[in-house]
Amino acid sequence: MADIHQVNDLVSIERQGDIALVCIDNPPVNATGQQVREGLQQAIERLNAEGTAGVIAIHAAGRTFVAGADIREFGKPPQPPALPDVFNVIEDSEIPVIAVMHGTALGGGFELGLATHARVGIEGLRVGLPEINLGLLPGAGGTQRVPRLAGIPMALDMALSGRMVGAKEALEKGLIDRLETGDPREVALKAAQDVLNGTLATRRTCDLDTPKDDAALDDTAAMLKKKQAHLFSPHKIVEAVRASYLPRAEGLKVERQAFIDSMDTPQRAGMIHAFFGERAVSNIPEAKGDTRPLDRVGVIGGGTMGSGIATSCLLAGIPVTLVEVAQDGLDRGVATITKNIDGAVSRGKLPADKRDAVLGMLSPSLEMEALADVDLVIEAVFEQMDVKKEIFTKLDAICRDGAILASNTSYLDVNEIAACTARPQDVLGLHFFSPAHVMRLLEIVQGEKTAADVLATGFALAKKLKKVGVLAQVCDGFIGNRILAHYGKTASYLVLDGASPQQVDDALEGFGFAMGPHKVGDLAGLDIGWMTRKRKAATRDPDERYAGDVADRICENGWFGRKTGKGYYLYDSGAPVPNPEVAKIIDDVRSDKGISPRDFTDQEIVDRYMTAMISEAARVVGDGTAKRPVDVDMVFLFGYGFPRFRGGPLHYADTIGAGELVARIETYAKEDPHYWQVPPILKKMAQDGGKFADLN
Numbered sequence: 001m002a003d004i005h006q007v008n009d010l011v012s013i014e015r016q017g018d019i020a021l022v023c024i025d026n027p028p029v030n031a032t033g034q035q036v037r038e039g040l041q042q043a044i045e046r047l048n049a050e051g052t053a054g055v056i057a058i059h060a061a062g063r064t065f066v067a068g069a070d071i072r073e074f075g076k077p078p079q080p081p082a083l084p085d086v087f088n089v090i091e092d093s094e095i096p097v098i099a100v101m102h103g104t105a106l107g108g109g110f111e112l113g114l115a116t117h118a119r120v121g122i123e124g125l126r127v128g129l130p131e132i133n134l135g136l137l138p139g140a141g142g143t144q145r146v147p148r149l150a151g152i153p154m155a156l157d158m159a160l161s162g163r164m165v166g167a168k169e170a171l172e173k174g175l176i177d178r179l180e181t182g183d184p185r186e187v188a189l190k191a192a193q194d195v196l197n198g199t200l201a202t203r204r205t206c207d208l209d210t211p212k213d214d215a216a217l218d219d220t221a222a223m224l225k226k227k228q229a230h231l232f233s234p235h236k237i238v239e240a241v242r243a244s245y246l247p248r249a250e251g252l253k254v255e256r257q258a259f260i261d262s263m264d265t266p267q268r269a270g271m272i273h274a275f276f277g278e279r280a281v282s283n284i285p286e287a288k289g290d291t292r293p294l295d296r297v298g299v300i301g302g303g304t305m306g307s308g309i310a311t312s313c314l315l316a317g318i319p320v321t322l323v324e325v326a327q328d329g330l331d332r333g334v335a336t337i338t339k340n341i342d343g344a345v346s347r348g349k350l351p352a353d354k355r356d357a358v359l360g361m362l363s364p365s366l367e368m369e370a371l372a373d374v375d376l377v378i379e380a381v382f383e384q385m386d387v388k389k390e391i392f393t394k395l396d397a398i399c400r401d402g403a404i405l406a407s408n409t410s411y412l413d414v415n416e417i418a419a420c421t422a423r424p425q426d427v428l429g430l431h432f433f434s435p436a437h438v439m440r441l442l443e444i445v446q447g448e449k450t451a452a453d454v455l456a457t458g459f460a461l462a463k464k465l466k467k468v469g470v471l472a473q474v475c476d477g478f479i480g481n482r483i484l485a486h487y488g489k490t491a492s493y494l495v496l497d498g499a500s501p502q503q504v505d506d507a508l509e510g511f512g513f514a515m516g517p518h519k520v521g522d523l524a525g526l527d528i529g530w531m532t533r534k535r536k537a538a539t540r541d542p543d544e545r546y547a548g549d550v551a552d553r554i555c556e557n558g559w560f561g562r563k564t565g566k567g568y569y570l571y572d573s574g575a576p577v578p579n580p581e582v583a584k585i586i587d588d589v590r591s592d593k594g595i596s597p598r599d600f601t602d603q604e605i606v607d608r609y610m611t612a613m614i615s616e617a618a619r620v621v622g623d624g625t626a627k628r629p630v631d632v633d634m635v636f637l638f639g640y641g642f643p644r645f646r647g648g649p650l651h652y653a654d655t656i657g658a659g660e661l662v663a664r665i666e667t668y669a670k671e672d673p674h675y676w677q678v679p680p681i682l683k684k685m686a687q688d689g690g691k692f693a694d695l696n
């Protein structure tokens with residue numbers, strides 16, 4: 001009978017002679033919630049008080065060592081014992097303590113290892129300090145112990161990038177002492193014996209001094225001031241790592257204060273919303289249940305989108321049949337896919353020796369009949385309903401029974417497409433975002449007749465492709481493009497009324513967008529919006545203020561943005577410079593329309609832009625196009641470059657409050673009552689004191 005004693009439900013001690021194995025068993029990822037902290041502290045204190053063990057080895061059950069603090073506890077009143085105190089108890093233990101880590105030892109989990117007296121990694125281990133992705137910093141000694149073991153540059157790199165460090169690198173850098181293979185408990189037993197027989201050395205990390213490197217600290221602080229002034233925790237990370245020159249107690253005090261200050265910021269709340277939101281989008285009944293096979297995918301169209309989709313499937317190990325109508329189009333598609341795959345190799349996303357095998361899974365064809373046996377077809381041809389209908393009619397005749405037929409349309413009616421087949425239950429929309437092998441968003445569009453297992457297969461595909469699948473209902477533009485079509489007009493109205501395109505871009509970049517809307521337009525190609533405006537001209541709402549005057553005139557000059565070297569900006573010398581001829585166009589449009597320009601503050605620009613975005617996002621939730629506010633938020637984070645630290649448009653809306661948003665809309669409506677209308681859902685929230693978070 002093994003001598004196992006439960007300290008509490010989640011932590012146990014197993015005695016094997018002089019060895020004490022302490023096991024953490026808190027599925028799914030062994031997070032250090034209150035019970036784990038308490039159990040660990042009690043285990044170490046008890047073993048020290050008994051004094052009968054010669055060594056203590058901590059290991060964890062299940063798929064991974066400890067993945068960090070329990071994120072669900074953040075924002076709630078802290079429950080003792082605090083993690084840094086538990087780790088000090090471990091570090092101060094008279095009996096040597098070692099950690100045996102497998103899977104992913106992240107944040108507080110890695111910091112647990114750092115506080116022990118020797119670390120053994122199991123092959124495949126990855127360690128990291130990902131707290132920065134949650135708006136935080138390592139708060140349980142990571143900023144104090146990593147620099148002591150691996151130096152300041154490594155500590156800054158890990159804490160500021162949040163990247164996972166592989167076992168080999170961790171060993172080279174001195175973050176772990178040994179790399180083994182095998183079952184964590186068995187490895188723990190063996191390593192503990194080695195401590196007893198003197199072949200595995202132990203020492204307290206905080207007995208070491210951090211090697212001085214003021215230059216690394218100063219350079220990083222200066223770089224962050226320039227590049228990440230709007231973020232809170234990165235600057236605190238440098239401060240805390242600098243404090244690792246101090247004795248343990250003083251350094252940990254600086255780290256603790258920085259951690260508490262970060263915890264109090266809205267950035268932390270936004271990023272934690274993003275963490276759980278990414279997982280919540282597929283935590284719905286529609287994403288679960290039986291799925292259909294996904295062993296071979298067909299892609300129709302070798303343009304940018306089709307090639308990106310094919311690349312994404314190939315990188316996920318799914319063989320692809322690519323169909324184009326003409327040889328030159330097919331050749332272009334194959335060339336783009338090859339370029340994409342080579343790019344993945346050079347970015348380190350695909351091992352070079354796998355390149356040829358991945359490309360070998362691509363079968364190009366000029367015949368639709370080549371799709372007879374595929375499990376899923378994704379049509380990615382241009383946005384014209386009659387062309388799509390012709391393709392789906394053919395697919396219906398060619399594809400095997402049960403094959404799923406998907407359209408990558410970005411706004412067309414999926415029900416109308418489905419209706420031209422005899423199998424509307426097998427049809428859905430799979431809306432990828434360009435570049436499709438890079439962007440993580442996938443809108444999964446449910447048609448009226450889409451079968452449950454077809455929808456669930458859409459989510460299974462998203463998972464395979466490592467994308468964030470979000471359920472959307474049919475409407476013009478689905479979730480993202482419908483909202484974009486609405487708030488995009490605000491940027492144009494702001495320019496018509498007095499702001500410059502550069503001021504609008506700068507204000508929104510200051511808010512946190514990677515690029516302002518005019519720079520995005522230049523990048524995507526201004527001709528795309530121009531074509532859409534021309535196509536929709538006949539059906540334009542006569543009461544709506546036209547937003548396209550300036551952009552139309554820019555396009556009439558043949559200036560389509562980056563690809564022509566000229567758009568809102570000039571791109572001759574690399575960095576974009578405002579195009580002076582656009583300023584002239586704006587002046588002309590204003591005088592033609594009798595507009596007297598006025599000044600806008602950057603705050604006003606952000607307020608109007610965000611209020612427009614939130615308004616349409618609220619309508620999208622109100623009419624059920626998106627299931628919940630969190631779905632809209634994730635669409636924007638993963639498809640539209642919305643700043644992650646703001647959590648998404650509707651998370652951000654809650655930080656402003658429905659009352660204030662309604663008041664803003666009513667004020668703006670005095671100028672343009674057609675565009676600025678209070679969404680019913682927002683009005684109700686303002687009356688009841690509700691929040692979007694209540695609807696998640």
Ligand code: CAA
Nearest residue numbers: 029031067068069070071072106107108130138139140279
């Ligand atoms: N706390 C609470 N729950 C967590 C968690 C954590 N630290 N990490 C993961 N989970 C939950 C997820 O929400 C998910 O729950 P559901 O099944 O209910 O959706 C479940 O565990 C499984 O997670 P994943 O779906 O992400 O599983 P995966 O195998 O794809 O990835 C992982 C595993 C790499 C550990 C990933 O979950 C991850 O990156 N977790 C976060 C790690 C992290 O940020 N740690 C730092 C925490 S902050 C900290 O530690 C502060 C400090 O210094 C004291």
